[in-house]
Amino acid sequence: MNRQLWFAICLLVAGLAWAQPKTLPAYTNLGVSTGKAGGSLTLALASAPQTFFYYGAIDAAIQNLANQMFDGLIEYNLANYQIEPALATRWSISENRIYTFELRRNVRWHDGRPFTADDVVFTYTQIVANPEARGGDAANFEGVRVEKLGDFRVRFTLPKPAPAFIHYMRLPIMPKHKLLPFSQEGGKPRAEINTAWPTNVNPEEVVGTGPFRLRSYTPGQQVTLVKNPNYWKRDAAGNPLPYLDQVQYLIIPDSQARVAQFLAGNLGQINITGAEFPDLKRRETQGGPFRVVQFRALFGSPPHIGFNYNAKNPELARLFSNSEFRRALQFAVNRERIIEDVYNGLAERASYGVAPISEWFYPEVVRLQGRYDLNAANAALDRLGLARGPDGIRRLPSGRPLEFTLTYGSNSAVFSAIATILQNDFQRVGVKVNLQGILAANLLATGRGSDWEAILLALGDQPDPELRTPIWKPGGALYYWHQATQPTTPGGPPQFNNFLPWEREIYDLWERAASTTNFTQRKALYDRWQAIAAREAQVIMIAKEYAVGAVSNRYGNYIYSLGVIPGYNPLVLLFQR
Amino acid sequence: MGIGVFILRRALVALPTLLLISLLVFTVIQLQPGGFLENMLEDPRVSRETVEHIRRQYLLDQPAWVQYLHWLRGILQGDFGFSFLNGRPVSELIWERLGWTVFLAALTLWVTWLIAIPLGIYTALNRYSPTSTALNFVGYFGLATPDFLLALLLIYLVLASGGTNVGGLFSPQYIDAPWSWAKFKDLLAHLWIPLVVIGLDGTANIMRQMRANLLDALSQDYIRTARAKGLAERVVLWKHAVRNAINPLISLAGLQLPTLISSTIIASIVLSLPTIGPFLYDALLNKDQYVVMALLMLSALLLMVGNLLADILLAWVDPRIRYE
Numbered sequence: 065m066n067r068q069l070w071f072a073i074c075l076l077v078a079g080l081a082w083a084q085p086k087t088l089p090a091y092t093n094l095g096v097s098t099g100k101a102g103g104s105l106t107l108a109l110a111s112a113p114q115t116f117f118y119y120g121a122i123d124a125a126i127q128n129l130a131n132q133m134f135d136g137l138i139e140y141n142l143a144n145y146q147i148e149p150a151l152a153t154r155w156s157i158s159e160n161r162i163y164t165f166e167l168r169r170n171v172r173w174h175d176g177r178p179f180t181a182d183d184v185v186f187t188y189t190q191i192v193a194n195p196e197a198r199g200g201d202a203a204n205f206e207g208v209r210v211e212k213l214g215d216f217r218v219r220f221t222l223p224k225p226a227p228a229f230i231h232y233m234r235l236p237i238m239p240k241h242k243l244l245p246f247s248q249e250g251g252k253p254r255a256e257i258n259t260a261w262p263t264n265v266n267p268e269e270v271v272g273t274g275p276f277r278l279r280s281y282t283p284g285q286q287v288t289l290v291k292n293p294n295y296w297k298r299d300a301a302g303n304p305l306p307y308l309d310q311v312q313y314l315i316i317p318d319s320q321a322r323v324a325q326f327l328a329g330n331l332g333q334i335n336i337t338g339a340e341f342p343d344l345k346r347r348e349t350q351g352g353p354f355r356v357v358q359f360r361a362l363f364g365s366p367p368h369i370g371f372n373y374n375a376k377n378p379e380l381a382r383l384f385s386n387s388e389f390r391r392a393l394q395f396a397v398n399r400e401r402i403i404e405d406v407y408n409g410l411a412e413r414a415s416y417g418v419a420p421i422s423e424w425f426y427p428e429v430v431r432l433q434g435r436y437d438l439n440a441a442n443a444a445l446d447r448l449g450l451a452r453g454p455d456g457i458r459r460l461p462s463g464r465p466l467e468f469t470l471t472y473g474s475n476s477a478v479f480s481a482i483a484t485i486l487q488n489d490f491q492r493v494g495v496k497v498n499l500q501g502i503l504a505a506n507l508l509a510t511g512r513g514s515d516w517e518a519i520l521l522a523l524g525d526q527p528d529p530e531l532r533t534p535i536w537k538p539g540g541a542l543y544y545w546h547q548a549t550q551p552t553t554p555g556g557p558p559q560f561n562n563f564l565p566w567e568r569e570i571y572d573l574w575e576r577a578a579s580t581t582n583f584t585q586r587k588a589l590y591d592r593w594q595a596i597a598a599r600e601a602q603v604i605m606i607a608k609e610y611a612v613g614a615v616s617n618r619y620g621n622y623i624y625s626l627g628v629i630p631g632y633n634p635l636v637l638l639f640q641r
Numbered sequence: 642m643g644i645g646v647f648i649l650r651r652a653l654v655a656l657p658t659l660l661l662i663s664l665l666v667f668t669v670i671q672l673q674p675g676g677f678l679e680n681m682l683e684d685p686r687v688s689r690e691t692v693e694h695i696r697r698q699y700l701l702d703q704p705a706w707v708q709y710l711h712w713l714r715g716i717l718q719g720d721f722g723f724s725f726l727n728g729r730p731v732s733e734l735i736w737e738r739l740g741w742t743v744f745l746a747a748l749t750l751w752v753t754w755l756i757a758i759p760l761g762i763y764t765a766l767n768r769y770s771p772t773s774t775a776l777n778f779v780g781y782f783g784l785a786t787p788d789f790l791l792a793l794l795l796i797y798l799v800l801a802s803g804g805t806n807v808g809g810l811f812s813p814q815y816i817d818a819p820w821s822w823a824k825f826k827d828l829l830a831h832l833w834i835p836l837v838v839i840g841l842d843g844t845a846n847i848m849r850q851m852r853a854n855l856l857d858a859l860s861q862d863y864i865r866t867a868r869a870k871g872l873a874e875r876v877v878l879w880k881h882a883v884r885n886a887i888n889p890l891i892s893l894a895g896l897q898l899p900t901l902i903s904s905t906i907i908a909s910i911v912l913s914l915p916t917i918g919p920f921l922y923d924a925l926l927n928k929d930q931y932v933v934m935a936l937l938m939l940s941a942l943l944l945m946v947g948n949l950l951a952d953i954l955l956a957w958v959d960p961r962i963r964y965e
Binding site for chain 1: 689690691693694695698726727728729733737738741793796797799800804805806807808809810811812813816817910911912913914915916919920922923926927
């Protein structure tokens, strides 16, 4: 009897503890202090939102907005990117593949309805795992069983271990009571979910659990969010968050116009590039009422040169798939100059798929990639038997000059500048490069086709290499530079017979890394992968840009955010002085 | 021939032309490399399967001619298709942006004519005066400067002089506010930049046309005759010369109607204007084919309607012209 009473008391205490809101760490190393409630902030969106339903489109605008309107089960620590509780207060993992989450209690949707396990199960089974939801993630949730174990308890059972699975738990949770009518569970075809919350929806309908809720949208001009007074986060001193009463987003497609609006004081904060940095920094030192701040970024997309191992010209294909050749050209890539001239010094050497500040980064990569050395490049090309002709251009075995097309994004100032530097330096080692500019938005589509020789492309870094498997695991859907490794039928096995020996090695490393959740083991495997990728110059990584932002002096507690990364939202801490 | 028959005949000619244009536009869109679905794949969330589902959903797996016929059938039922990007009917999306687009274009057109015609007359009458030379210079400058450059220049000037109205049509606090005197003043404070940027090119053009036409008319025999029979110079100029000189400009006005949509794309992007321009630009980049089709067809339709209106107007202004 006594024992049962004790047990009940323990449960009650624990329940109270769960009911408490989340208190954020002090983040003093990020310069965070206790803020002041009230005020408003105006930000920019580069394009108008296509929908207000996060899973209804792949759209940067709604990804930005959803970060403020919704929460995931987990989120990232703002300083070190470690995974922290969000809508889930704690979780346990058993057998490497059964995840049980305890949900936060007393969280309310913006319309006052309570948040429960039903919402989580609904979000993952009806939306995320729905193969017809445009912004869903069905591939990663195939065979995953999601069950409600109680009003505040959810269990995910995976068919096999997936070490990075926990990262998917940062996807925003949607309200079942609002979205049921658009779902399969609500009797609709699966594709119907994409029609939820179009941009002309009544803002009252768009409810989340996030720090701000939708108030209005004026097409092509502005989105307005207002504070959620019942938000479940507190600052380190226990004050309710967010501090701001209102966040407005102006739709400004042009980056120069954004800078102008910021300088005019109409925008409170903008993200800028290294190219825009000198002008703004100069204005800051001349007494402009703002600060320009740089951070090393975990997310973001470092550019690389990809060579088409299956180029249509068989002589080029033979060269491009030869590691000796790619290594030789890598010697002619002047990363230091690119960092200095193109990024104004605001970049660093990059690895494959993981940022230099990531815990997964393998520092030896920089040494293995080597330094800029034209003599070494020339010597290596000579060793390949590519002798120079009378015009200084090397000759292929057939006697034709060694020239190829480098496709780049001509509407990006960064890509254009890098392409020109590469063209000049390659010319100096007797390799003629013809530049072909296309829209940056079409680069990946071009790379995934067969009509290219070399390409300057940027693919995003993620907090866990596992999340980028389709890019870096040979035979993956985005392993575009060696398409002969890709499966002949979607979902089929890769064409192992076309693997190069080191590609097979990388493939096996990724297979092993995907089958364990032990960090030390995975780290060792991914280190080995990065070493091979660097040694073989799989693609030639160029540089990783720093994140640079500018913020008006009217605001305090500014921490850079790319804006589109679910689970990383420092805006709740920002306050108006 | 009556005006009714004239309009009917023109409409009948317009139909096959529009059909031909639609076929051309559709072909061009199909030839564009890359596409809406390919761009989705870079996102780590998107799988091949998802893309295949969407491909089937929008009939993108069908041959181009099936897609074209499907689209055509929709048009006949008043359905202009669905935006891939926005997941909403195209007509709704265009409608949302049509208000400001028409407002800006109509206002610019009106201001342009209001300024250009008198200036054209003035520069024709005072050919070698310093004022005319200065006006001609401004005209050449207006013709030669790309509008986005002019926009950036004006933005820079406003910033340098401490102003804050550097884009959009309103200050942020007024965008959602109900109409008030303050909001109207705010609109005026923003409106002059787009008016100058979009209008300068047209003003210069029309001014120079008017000047050349008037000079041409003034050298005609009937002007000499009018002067010879002792008409007041005022009557000679306004009743004889200007009325004849203005005729070709009316045809020109008809051609300006489609610029409602297309001519302001770049200026609208640089100045963050809520018009159809940036919307069309996004659609083109993302190969949102039904939006592009609808807007280009609208543009073609406006061109035809504009020509028709110009012809009717011309017949009304100039009694020598008959519907034939």
